[in-house]
Amino acid sequence: MAQSKNDKIKQLLAEQPSGFSLAQSFYKDADIYQTEIDNLFLKHWLYAGHLSQLAKAGDYFTFEFDSESVIVLLTASGDVKAHMNVCRHRGSKICLTSSGNQKSLTCPYHAWSYNLDGELISARNMPEDFEPAENGLHQVKVELLGGLIFVCLHDNPPSLSALRRDLSPCIPLFGLNSMKLAAHKSYVIPANWKLAVENYQECYHCAPSHQEFAKVHAMAKSPQVFKTAKDKFKQANQGNPKFATFDCYFDLAEDGQEGYQYDRNPLLRHAVSGSADGKAVAPLLGAITEYDGGASELMIGPLSYFLIYDDYMVAYRFLPRSIDECVCDVSWFVNKRAIEGKDYQLEQLTWLWDVTTQADKTIIMNNQKGVDSRFYQPGRLSEMETFQQSFLNWYLQALVK
Ligand code: FES
Ligand SMILES: [Fe+2]
Incomplete structure (x- = not known):
């Protein structure tokens, strides 16, 4: 029977000698890489940028790793917020440039539009039972340390x-x-x-x-x-x-x-x-x-x-x-x-x-x-x-x- 992903990782961990560089699989194995993204990059605080990059309302920059892209911005009320750069319609990336200023975030595909707080404010020709309030951008946790902006993509960050x-x-x-x-x-x-x-x-x-x-x-x-x-x-x-x-x-x-x-x-x-x-x-x-x-x-x-x-x-x-x-x-x-x-x-x-x-x-x-x-x-x-x-x-x- 094929070894499960978890068993393989546990075996690699058990075999890794202390005081030595890592075994080759840690640098080459696709399951290891996926587990790193899930358990390290998605669960920990990552430095996204600095407050000085967000001088006025609507200023934004993107923060990217692996297949993820986060929009970090300054809202109209002066809060630093972060949203996943993924449209709630069919998933298009919304902000295509790494920084800029926007009054609202409009998807380049079918023009769904979100305010700076991430709420959906316009979506054309949708069925009557469509609920804009349930289709806001996915929110990302943000913390400021002095002017340093950290984000965590997990709901329960450390x-x-x-x-x-x-x-x-x-x-x-x-x-x-x-x-x-x-x-x-x-x-x-x-x-x-x-x-x-x-x-x-x-x-x-x-x-x-x-x-x-x-x-x-x-x-x-x-x-x-x-x-x-x-x-x-x-x-x-x-x-x-x-x-x-x-x-x-x-x-x-x-x-x-x-x-x-x-x-x-x-x-x-x-x-x-x-x-x-x-x-x-x-x-x-x-x-x-x-x-x-x-x-x-x-x-x-x-x-x-x-x-x-x-x-x-x-x-x-x-x-x-x-x-x-x-x-x-x-x-x-x-x-x-x-x-x-x-x-x-x-x-x-x-x-x-x-x-x-x-x-x-x-x-x-x-x-x-x-x-x-x-x-x-x-x-x-x-x-x-x-x-x-x-x-x-x-x-x-x-x-x-
Ligand atoms: S994917 Fe964004 S509006 Fe359609
Ligand atoms: Fe060096």
Whole structure:
């Protein structure tokens, strides 16, 4: 008798050795991919965008992964709402461009029209017993963390209460709600999405692959050198609110709570920001009053990452398009009062993480090519891949939840 999908996944989980990269099936098996979409992407909070992208009523942007598309918009009453981008008539996609402004949402197929709250307001020539009130757009859960907009496509999302409690000092400090989106780039990577996340989670590859990053980040050094630098950095910054770290990682999140983590790491001695020469590239963020030579790493949910220098923030997210293609979306944020061309230059601001992400794209692509081989087998992880191991621990648990 053929093995059921659940039994196959359970067997793969049971056989996966801890401290090793994943077995090939996790990157290649269609049932695994479908289960990831159902249990990870549909059940967790995903970073969709920032409030600064919705300046006036009717402004919208779409957020997409796998075969899903969500419209995130600002309603006439000033609320951020999210609707599935799927017409309730025969299912056409409604918003076909990735951002814009609309007074109402009209389907391009047969012109059913919805207001910004998602209610159906016009549908021509329908039978008498048709109920417009029962044909509104499917609503998606939305939460704001400072200006960061998160969506969850599940009716029962994990709680964000623990995260909100721990994150609240960071919101005014880094000005999460007083930033603006300065630049955005999407990097399409012909690889399974996990190879992209795993690559982001470890700095074992930083020294050989990211000379530019390694010039300003102490993290690219050996674990011993980095630990010494970090201990010294924390010692020198006692009382600095940027070091009010909380201790919770994805795989350690309480039951029912979304996972998150925050940490602040030292840059190299001469550097105060992530730039070509380590010098600042934009005015200070939020309530920060001075450079301390560090950068904060904030992870919210399993798939959304924020790297916060004193003068700018980079938001990273990794979204699958299919089993063997993903998108790495990178957004650069600056203080909302900063003026482009005067207070910051886009090229300087985006240089480091553009060059680094381009290099990562090549690494991840090559990783997939090797993982596709009949000769690939799980390899032993190094001491510099502990975050990757934490992600894998979380992933393996979440896959069957
Ligand atoms: S599918 Fe949208 S109006 Fe027909
Ligand atoms: Fe990298």
